[in-house]
Amino acid sequence: MAIADLVLGTMYFGTAVDESTSHAILDAFAEAGGTTLDTANCYSFWRSDTGRGGQSEAVIGRWLARNPGVRERLVIATKVGVEPVPGGPEGAVEGLAPYVIRREVERSRERLGIDTIDVYWAHADDRDTPLEDTVSALGELVRNGAVRRLGASNYATWRVDRARALAKARAVEPFTALQLTDSYVRPRPGMPAATDHRFGAVSDETRDYLDAHPDMEVWVYSPLLRGAYDRADRDLPDGYDHPGTTRRLDALAATARAVGASAGQVVLAWLMHPERPVRPIVGVSDVRQLRDALEAAELVLDPADRARLDAAG
Numbered sequence: 009m010a011i012a013d014l015v016l017g018t019m020y021f022g023t024a025v026d027e028s029t030s031h032a033i034l035d036a037f038a039e040a041g042g043t044t045l046d047t048a049n050c051y052s053f054w055r056s057d058t059g060r061g062g063q064s065e066a067v068i069g070r071w072l073a074r075n076p077g078v079r080e081r082l083v084i085a086t087k088v089g090v091e092p093v094p095g096g097p098e099g100a101v102e103g104l105a106p107y108v109i110r111r112e113v114e115r116s117r118e119r120l121g122i123d124t125i126d127v128y129w130a131h132a133d134d135r136d137t138p139l140e141d142t143v144s145a146l147g148e149l150v151r152n153g154a155v156r157r158l159g160a161s162n163y164a165t166w167r168v169d170r171a172r173a174l175a176k177a178r179a180v181e182p183f184t185a186l187q188l189t190d191s192y193v194r195p196r197p198g199m200p201a202a203t204d205h206r207f208g209a210v211s212d213e214t215r216d217y218l219d220a221h222p223d224m225e226v227w228v229y230s231p232l233l234r235g236a237y238d239r240a241d242r243d244l245p246d247g248y249d250h251p252g253t254t255r256r257l258d259a260l261a262a263t264a265r266a267v268g269a270s271a272g273q274v275v276l277a278w279l280m281h282p283e284r285p286v287r288p289i290v291g292v293s294d295v296r297q298l299r300d301a302l303e304a305a306e307l308v309l310d311p312a313d314r315a316r317l318d319a320a321g
């Protein structure tokens with residue numbers, strides 16, 4: 009795989025990662041040949057004093073404005089659906105009603121300062137809005153040129169399939185990408201993965217669906233489990249403590265030694281399987297972490313290394 013397949017996650021840009029560091033990361037990413045940015049209208053409300061999102065898109069927008077010509081070389085992805093409702097009950101989010109989608113796409117385009125969003129993600133399923141309404145509203149955005157492509161994040165696979173069938177019946181753009189979490193170690197069966205979303209993790213069912221639908225791309229979020237593979241100050245999340253993890257961490261350490269890379273870099277290289285279109289979304293908070301990810305994107309695991317990793321756990 010290559011740097012162009014890596015996605016830069018910008019969730020904390022403008023909140024936990026200050027603007028000048030965010031811009032330095034974006035500069036280094038673009039200079040290295042990085043192509044794809046992932047953000048959301050709600051990033052990152054939980055790290056902001058206002059309790060509202062939008063900071064990440066705004067930081068990207070100001071960086072694009074300072075770098076004329078760079079936008080044409082980039083794929084810019086953003087999301088709608090989980091921004092909190094102002095003054096609403098605890099945990100209430102905007103959802104995916106047509107009026108929310110139409111309002112939020114304009115706000116995202118304005119913050120980013122772009123005419124067309126390359127990939128627009130439904131951030132999480134909204135079971136209170138008829139799926140056909142969401143599908144039609146998203147499809148309309150492609151038809152009117154506000155958006156190029158659509159993706160679904162944190163959806164149950166059956167709901168993605170149903171949405172695609174509804175899009176086909178209405179002759180509108182379907183979802184052609186999934187955004188879910190995945191990594192090398194996996195939680196114990198029955199334990200939630202490291203995501204707040206019930207259907208947020210890649211499962212065997214997801215892989216089966218992807219095998220049968222080659223037009224679908226998958227982007228995986230939080231692949232480094234917040235740095236836990238390499239950092240003594242970060243534990244693996246609850247639910248990952250089981251014998252399979254021990255075997256996988258041993259195989260990872262052996263592979264990292266063999267190829268002269270860090271464990272996190274091997275995880276990214278392993279995920280970027282040459283025969284399966286998985287695109288890791290890396291979160292970084294400084295340029296050094298970005299460089300580690302860029303090196304990983306160019307790391308080619310030989311068949312013996314890959315076999316050792318696949319066989320463990």
Ligand SMILES: NC(=O)c1ccc[n+]([C@@H]2O[C@H](COP(=O)([O-])OP(=O)(O)OC[C@H]3O[C@@H](n4cnc5c(N)ncnc54)[C@H](OP(=O)(O)O)[C@@H]3O)[C@@H](O)[C@H]2O)c1
Pocket residue numbers: 016017018019020046047131161162187188228229230231232233234235236238239272289290291292293296297298300301
């Ligand atoms: N669709 C969704 O629901 C969803 C959910 C979550 C995330 N996402 C997307 O996925 C992206 C990545 O998510 P994430 O931040 O949770 O990813 P992650 O891969 O689990 O963690 C990223 C964190 O790992 C640490 N790290 C990264 N590289 C490192 C290195 N070389 N050495 C040491 N530590 C390192 C950093 O922590 P420190 O900053 O503490 O140093 C960094 O912020 C987000 O930006 C967002 O675009 C999507």
